[in-house]
Amino acid sequence: MARLDPHSHTDLSQPRQRHLSWKAEVDFAGRTVRATASLRFDRGGGPVDLDSRGLQLEQVTEPDGTPLRFELGEPDPILGQRLRITLPPGVNACVIRYRTGPEASALQWLEPEQTAGGKAPFLYSQCQAIHARSVVPLQDTPRLRITYDAELTLPAGLRGLMAAAAVDRVLQGERAVERYRMDEPIPPYLFAFAVGDLASRELGPRSRVWAEPSVVERAAHEFAGVDGMLTSAEALFGPYPWGRFDLLVLPPSFPYGGMENPRLTFLTPTLLTGDRSLVNVVAHELSHSWTGNMVSNASAEDFWLNEGFTVFAERRILEVLEGPDLVALHAAVGRQTLDEAVANFRDRPELTRLRTKLEGVDPDDAFSQVPYEKGYLFLRTLEEAVGGPAFDRFLKRYMDAFRFRSITTEELLELVRAELPGALEAVDAPRWIDGEGVPPGAPVARSSRLEQVEGLKAQLPPPEARDWSPWEWQVYLNHLPRPSPAELMTALDERFHLTEAPNPEVLVAWLTVAIRSGHAPAIQRAEAFLGEVGRMKYLKPLYAALIAGPGTRSLAEACARRYRKRYHVIAAAGVDALLRKGA
Numbered sequence: 001m002a003r004l005d006p007h008s009h010t011d012l013s014q015p016r017q018r019h020l021s022w023k024a025e026v027d028f029a030g031r032t033v034r035a036t037a038s039l040r041f042d043r044g045g046g047p048v049d050l051d052s053r054g055l056q057l058e059q060v061t062e063p064d065g066t067p068l069r070f071e072l073g074e075p076d077p078i079l080g081q082r083l084r085i086t087l088p089p090g091v092n093a094c095v096i097r098y099r100t101g102p103e104a105s106a107l108q109w110l111e112p113e114q115t116a117g118g119k120a121p122f123l124y125s126q127c128q129a130i131h132a133r134s135v136v137p138l139q140d141t142p143r144l145r146i147t148y149d150a151e152l153t154l155p156a157g158l159r160g161l162m163a164a165a166a167v168d169r170v171l172q173g174e175r176a177v178e179r180y181r182m183d184e185p186i187p188p189y190l191f192a193f194a195v196g197d198l199a200s201r202e203l204g205p206r207s208r209v210w211a212e213p214s215v216v217e218r219a220a221h222e223f224a225g226v227d228g229m230l231t232s233a234e235a236l237f238g239p240y241p242w243g244r245f246d247l248l249v250l251p252p253s254f255p256y257g258g259m260e261n262p263r264l265t266f267l268t269p270t271l272l273t274g275d276r277s278l279v280n281v282v283a284h285e286l287s288h289s290w291t292g293n294m295v296s297n298a299s300a301e302d303f304w305l306n307e308g309f310t311v312f313a314e315r316r317i318l319e320v321l322e323g324p325d326l327v328a329l330h331a332a333v334g335r336q337t338l339d340e341a342v343a344n345f346r347d348r349p350e351l352t353r354l355r356t357k358l359e360g361v362d363p364d365d366a367f368s369q370v371p372y373e374k375g376y377l378f379l380r381t382l383e384e385a386v387g388g389p390a391f392d393r394f395l396k397r398y399m400d401a402f403r404f405r406s407i408t409t410e411e412l413l414e415l416v417r418a419e420l421p422g423a424l425e426a427v428d429a430p431r432w433i434d435g436e437g438v439p440p441g442a443p444v445a446r447s448s449r450l451e452q453v454e455g456l457k458a459q460l461p462p463p464e465a466r467d468w469s470p471w472e473w474q475v476y477l478n479h480l481p482r483p484s485p486a487e488l489m490t491a492l493d494e495r496f497h498l499t500e501a502p503n504p505e506v507l508v509a510w511l512t513v514a515i516r517s518g519h520a521p522a523i524q525r526a527e528a529f530l531g532e533v534g535r536m537k538y539l540k541p542l543y544a545a546l547i548a549g550p551g552t553r554s555l556a557e558a559c560a561r562r563y564r565k566r567y568h569v570i571a572a573a574g575v576d577a578l579l580r581k582g583a
């Protein structure tokens, strides 16, 4: 058995998936997707082990309808169930008829009242890290990329979208049938779709934004600069490889800031601040088009390849668009979140390595800012060692060498050895890759704006701080001691109205320190805010602050009970883990 991905039943000695034809009907009343998955492999004959989770299998056949032998293994809490299908000699395809289970971990079914419009239901998928198997039975490892075509049947009044090229949409009475195709091979975690009451606005020749009709104008305003981002990204990495770069703004329960689904980035509505101050998330998801989607991690153990390179690219794009001063603030906030993530893993320091070992570990539990920010710092260190121009040439070389492939950390290191001889030794790469925590001497962000904020330490900022960007506020607030004096909390709130901050990044940075300091208005605001959003970046620090704060633990438990139906399964599990850990 040649299992190389600890999060998949895939056996690389067996036939490997090449193409998926997916026909699916969305049933909102039954909260299920009834589907047929036709899988084609690189060869026929013998057993093929697929991943599945909670799928209700109806039938497995050859393409001509001849029944095939299949066997479903015992459920594993992390991996789900192994679906073993035996292909006769010369048969390199199978057709699986099934429906998704009521608890499909990739799907969130929203009632109309959980949407902005309040009239139509909504469904969206989130397949990273290992949730594709709860929607489609396949070899759910990024190692085996797959092309697909799809036919989605849904209520005629709604609109479907897939992270693929739209082919057509035909009305058939009360139903609409939409067809899509993805001709570039993707890792299965990039399989994605959404169904809801959706409208769109054009942003540029290659981009449009989709959102619920009551949200779409605000979204179009917020993301108007996306074409400039595309141009900057292409200067860094070469031509955009996916055709279109469309955006989809989801309802507030979406658990992430963004998900880089190819051709259709999924985004949280918490980015819609009106002042375009959080569009760095779009730069991040756009960068994934190259680093992550075109060159993908071979498994979750190499997740830093996706995220470290992408944070690096995000900040390069931002530097072009907004200047180095702002990037220094971003990097400083990044370093603060990294130090916090390292501290949170003090009982599991092995998860602070860039290259991790995740056998028996759920990738959602291992998720943290470490692969993002430590990965970024490692690449910055390499860049400083070899010089900017040489590193930029290396980045282009990296994209060419691994185009549409999924690679391990070792494969990256081999390329660095060949292209930048001596660089790994110069930066003590093993200390970064396989060592715990952040190596001493990591690059430190510097700028005059940053120094001004850092110079304040725990003093009350001057009135001019009203004009600070969200990033200055985060640097300042994250620096404050926990707990901070009650008088400082009261003075900050009086002078800057932080409990009413419209920007969620500022609000959450404020609430986390204010809760820990027992500031009553902040506790009330957190209680309401936890019911308004489902983004884990906000849920986790707020729940952690309530759990650790003076007398607020029971409120954390009450909020988790009250709001859990509003959260995505992945986010609810994250909140539960915090409550368990804090017990």
Ligand SMILES: [Zn+2]
Binding pocket: 284, 288, 306, 307, 310
């Ligand atoms: Zn990312």
